[in-house]
Amino acid sequence: MALNVGAVAAPGHARNNKTGSWRVFCPTLDTAKCNKCGTCALICPEVCITLSGEFYSVDYDFCKGCGLCAEECPKDAITMKKEEK
């Protein structure tokens, strides 16, 4: 962020911090198993899973790889894969 006195910024500023760079394990969706219940989107603490197009997708700019979506998915459609960077 730009330096200013008191670290003052307009709302939505945290969007500039691409916290996805912290991720070690990457959620990957198996569309064959997914029934589009939306539990992953509901549970995601970063609110970075959204319905886009036919299936839910993850915004990897902000996903920290916490794995809650994979843990909660009733169809075990999400697996956490070690990320190759």
Added chain:
Amino acid sequence: MLQITEGSHAVAEAVKLCRPQVVSAYPITPQTHIVERLAEMVADGDLNGEYICVESEFSALSSCVGASAAGSRVYSATTSQGLAFMAEVVFNAAGMRLPIVMTIANRALGAPLNIWNDQQDSIFLRDSGWMQIYGEDAQEAMDLHFIAYKLAERHDVLLPCFVCLDGFIVSHTFEPVDIPSQKEIDEFLPAFNPLHRLDAKNPMSFGMYATPDCYQEFRYEINAAMIRAKAAYREIAAEFKAKFGRDYTGLVEGYRLEDAETAIVAMGSICGTAKDAIDEMRDAGEKVGLLKIRSFRPFPSEEVRTALKGVKNIAVIEKNISIGSRMLGAVGLEVKDAVYKDSPNIFSYVGGLGGRDIRKRDIKQIVQWAKEGRNDCFFGLREELLK
């Protein structure tokens, strides 16, 4: 016109004259009389501001942070445990660069519980980014509030400020005090002009999240502002002197230091006793003087070094202990850093903790110890209580 006033009430008068829009404080001994009087002033309509009755010191300073961010001039006061409870917000207020002025009626920290004076409370927050200035008596404690607001609110400073006075010794003592008129203070202290302001129409977040790629630079900037505060303080105090005649222009102040071989260094009310002791020692032919530290943050290293040039022995009276530090006292560490190139003997003597009186004979003994090269130690210890 001089009025006989309790130190706390002199501070309350000073605060009223500064026209704070928000006062938020939680009563705690020995600060209570200050906020009690301010609450009365608000209730009586003498102070046109909001007095927020909070349930704790944490809330007191938190509401000051919010009010200051919204562009109000704000005030709080506390001491000891209350200040310790505020500690998290103390750092945040400095980081958000909010020019809050807070009186600290200096008191010891527990345990054991103790309500009496030493300076451990403000000193333990020396690294928080708040300025710390110490008044010796009621008049100085009062006047430093006018200077503190003007200094804190300057756009090249924008840092909060503790105005410290010794609990009970200054806060509960009646002294003649010259209270300026509202007109005079209005001329000296203009309304607060905030750099940023919380505004529903133009929303802002204060004290934003800073990742490792920029946090360090924010800290650098806070420190740079603290360094700029030295010159700003001198300018404002000179303006104060020109208007009111009372001289606080030095971040330090020397007393009979010319040709002194031994110097006492002290902060706060003990300087008065030290001056009396020095007068008696001077009458007896001893070359001894006092350096009073008025500003502990920013610490005026250059002024300390200049003032102590040529002095052979330095005895720092410490109403605090930096537990685990070899030198014992937090003030001594700073003074030693300031003068080390001149290589005088310099010692920290810790005493007066938890309200134990420091007498003229204690000060004379300390001077003797410094001349003899007695190492950093406590004074006034009751050896019979120690195993």
